[in-house]
Amino acid sequence: MKQKNSKSIHALIACGGTGGHLFPGIAVGEVLASRGHDVTLLISEKKIDTLAASGHPDLRFEKMPFLAMPKPWSPKMFGFLKGLWQGTKACRKIIADHDVDVVLGMGGFTSFAPLYAGRKEGCHTLIHESNAIPGKANRLNARYSDIVLCGLDACKDHFPKHGDVRVVGTPVRSSMRKQNTDDPHAFFKLDKDKRTLLVMGGSQGARGVNRAVGMALEQFEKMGIQVLHIAGPTDYEEVRNVYAKIPMLKQHVAAFCHRMDLAYRVADLAIARSGASSMSELAYFGVPSLLVPYPHAAEDHQTRNAEIFDKAGAAMLMPESDLNADTLADAVRSVFNDPRKAGEMKKAAQKLAVKNSAEKIADLLVKVAAS
Numbered sequence: 317m318k319q320k321n322s323k324s325i326h327a328l329i330a331c332g333g334t335g336g337h338l339f340p341g342i343a344v345g346e347v348l349a350s351r352g353h354d355v356t357l358l359i360s361e362k363k364i365d366t367l368a369a370s371g372h373p374d375l376r377f378e379k380m381p382f383l384a385m386p387k388p389w390s391p392k393m394f395g396f397l398k399g400l401w402q403g404t405k406a407c408r409k410i411i412a413d414h415d416v417d418v419v420l421g422m423g424g425f426t427s428f429a430p431l432y433a434g435r436k437e438g439c440h441t442l443i444h445e446s447n448a449i450p451g452k453a454n455r456l457n458a459r460y461s462d463i464v465l466c467g468l469d470a471c472k473d474h475f476p477k478h479g480d481v482r483v484v485g486t487p488v489r490s491s492m493r494k495q496n497t498d499d500p501h502a503f504f505k506l507d508k509d510k511r512t513l514l515v516m517g518g519s520q521g522a523r524g525v526n527r528a529v530g531m532a533l534e535q536f537e538k539m540g541i542q543v544l545h546i547a548g549p550t551d552y553e554e555v556r557n558v559y560a561k562i563p564m565l566k567q568h569v570a571a572f573c574h575r576m577d578l579a580y581r582v583a584d585l586a587i588a589r590s591g592a593s594s595m596s597e598l599a600y601f602g603v604p605s606l607l608v609p610y611p612h613a614a615e616d617h618q619t620r621n622a623e624i625f626d627k628a629g630a631a632m633l634m635p636e637s638d639l640n641a642d643t644l645a646d647a648v649r650s651v652f653n654d655p656r657k658a659g660e661m662k663k664a665a666q667k668l669a670v671k672n673s674a675e676k677i678a679d680l681l682v683k684v685a686a687s
């Protein structure tokens with residue numbers, strides 16, 4: 317194992333493939349870089365990775381092909397194994413070039429090669445799992461990790477054979493946590509006197525949520541509320557056209573939002589998927605939510621995530637199969653027409669926040685690198 321004498325560490329954070337891995341990885345990278353440590357963020361060639369990286373020009377990113385595990389006997393398995401082998405070779409070079417001491421994998425098979433290469437090169441290795449139950453990739457990645465970090469308490473029992481499992485929360489980017497005087501209503505050109513419903517479908521948008529919200533717009537207009545809708549790049553045009561049919565409804569539709577801090581600050585209620593990073597941010601900003609789990613998520617982990625917020629009173633859980641104009645409008649009305657309920661949900665959300673998760677992880681990386 318590498319031993320460190322100087323105070324500055326070199327960390328490799330593998331966080332490619334999806335916003336739920338990228339943004340918490342970036343959050344840890346921001347803290348380490350601000351303290352003068354050397355950080356390389358390993359991302360994939362997917363569009364969302366490039367988009368996420370473009371918001372952080374001050375950080376160093378390296379790209380590797382995205383890897384998803386095919387079915388066991390699929391002919392694609394050969395390409396997958398070849399990708400792992402090539403990825404491991406490329407990671408060993410990155411580790412040697414930047415004299416990396418510690419590798420942190422944020423999840424997915426894209427983290428496997430960096431962790432494996434890290435082990436081979438004598439680095440300390442850690443993974444972070446943000447969901448209530450780990451995916452297949454992180455169950456495997458855990459075998460090559462000295463420490464397993466979990467975002468949620470519910471997750472820790474899913475690594476029974478691992479000797480060092482710690483609950484640290486899921487990091488929120490410090491760029492989002494920074495105090496600023498920017499006016500969120502002015503930023504989104506929304507009305508200060510109206511209450512705001514935020515609609516978001518994770519890092520790439522959610523078709524099921526976009527379409528159901530589209531059907532409820534007339535009822536939202538009658539409630540006198542306004543909507544900030546982050547539709548995702550694929551559905552953006554379709555969603556804009558639906559809003560154009562309800563011209564009296566005050567709205568702002570975006571394909572992607574680089575100022576999620578302002579989106580959460582303007583929101584009185586959010587309709588969202590229950591991806592782990594979205595939820596940690598909803599908690600951080602104390603936004604009551606209606607969570608609609610992605611029905612095809614591996615092992616239904618989004619439902620398990622949402623159940624935690626639902627049980628704590630921070631959110632209402634609504635399966636996508638129950639979504640229609642009336643159920644959606646009723647749920648939204650139940651919060652907007654009841655300030656006490658809204659206040660209680662807000663408080664419950666804030667209670668679930670782990671405010672210094674990025675700092676905790678950064679401290680731990682520095683500590684293990686020095687050990």
Ligand SMILES: CC(=O)N[C@H]1[C@@H](OP(=O)(O)OP(=O)(O)OC[C@H]2O[C@@H](n3ccc(=O)[nH]c3=O)[C@H](O)[C@@H]2O)O[C@H](CO)[C@@H](O)[C@@H]1O
Binds near residue numbers: 336447516595
């Ligand atoms: C379909 C699926 O399997 N999704 C998974 C994926 O979700 P996904 O990639 O959608 O990630 P999350 O919902 O966890 O987080 C979305 C992130 O994107 C950011 N954001 C989003 C929209 C935008 O316009 N701008 C922006 O910055 C949010 O602020 C947040 O940081 O990874 C998560 C973490 O493993 C899992 O919990 C989710 O189940």
